[in-house]
Amino acid sequence: QVQLIESGGGLVQAGDSLRLSCAASGRTFSANVMGWFRQAPGKEREFVAAISWSGVNTALVDSVKGRFTISRDNAKNTVYLQMGSLKPEDTAVYYCAAGPIRLPSTNRQHYTYWGQGTQVTVSS
Secondary structure, eight states: OEEEEEEOOEEEETTOOEEEEEEEEESGGGOOEEEEEEEOTTSOOEEEEEEOSSSSOEEEOGGGTTTEEEEEETTTTEEEEEEOSOOGGGOEEEEEEEESOSSOOSOGGGOOEEOOOEEEEEEO
């Protein structure tokens, strides 16, 4: 099993920045690819970003390209989502996910482990 604990969410204003962190513990070798999904009220959970074990391969949803960056520190078993130029439409619960896949995937079924989520609220 892999446990994922997110942190860093909060209430910010449009245009602000925020960094989310997700610390993995347990059988972390199963957390080959780590990523972030988000779910806004009344909407389905959607892919945001993912990163391979090496960090060489990343994927981001088009709506956050140029504003968000994903990175990881394997020594700390932690993945980060640096969010900039935040917009009200970024408001959602952000979930960390991990899976034993080789390359980043936008398909949430490829992720075996999930965190409890952290709320990000962007006011206009």
